[in-house]
Amino acid sequence: MEILQNIATYAIVFATGGALCAIAELLVVRTKLTPARILVIFLIAGIILESVGVYDYIFKVCQAGISVPIVGFGAALAKGSIEMARSVGFLGAFAGGLVRTAYGVGAAVVMSYIVTLVFNPRTK
């Protein structure tokens, strides 16, 4: 029974994650939007979903399908900012987003630096 449930969860994760990426690809093909703009659009969508309070319900169903795409990054930023604003006060809004996403961003910056030191860029 639990195995069946796991398979269902993974199928939903695959479907929602894939669907989000397919929508983004459709935007790339159909409009002249650059990837950077599309990333910002999805990021702000995540921030809006979180601040309206819908994100948690979507996350319960879709799990990594919505948290691995950049939507999840936006939602984490907004969640941190909202929580810290409500517990620390006005100043917390400025720090909360960074505090919550610091693990991922910190790892990305440090690893990028190390990889740059170790590997040389290859010519395409």
Add this chain to the structure above:
Amino acid sequence: MSQNTNAVKARNERYNKYVETVTPKTSIPKALFHSFAVGGLTCVIGQGIGDIVKLISPTMPNDMVSNITSMILVTVAILFTGLGFFDVIARQGGAGSFLPITGFANAMASASMEFKTEGLIFGTSVKLFSVVGPVVVNGIVWSTVAGLINLLILGMK
């Protein structure tokens, strides 16, 4: 005068036609399917990492599990970028490779590697955020706005 503008128009038309012939024709359904598959697979891997972390340490709070998951995904993606595997995925995956957090990491690492030749301070350190900058800046600005609005509406806990 009118002859001149006509000539310019004709030249523009010829040029547009030439651009159309040169632009590679991508079949939309195929591109959509590829991004669906690559994006979905990335999310499934993320879910798998989270489940394994939970198996190893069942008492860990959910926030920490998702932090570790994103750290592992980011690290693997950056290693793939360094080894040159990520280009292979990105060529096929389209949006499926840049929308997940792995694409964010790849954009950061490839920008920093590309400008290694200009030095570690003025090359790598300056260009590290040149692609992901819009995401980071907009994320911080709008999440702060979201936090302030929520504080105004809901008040302190």
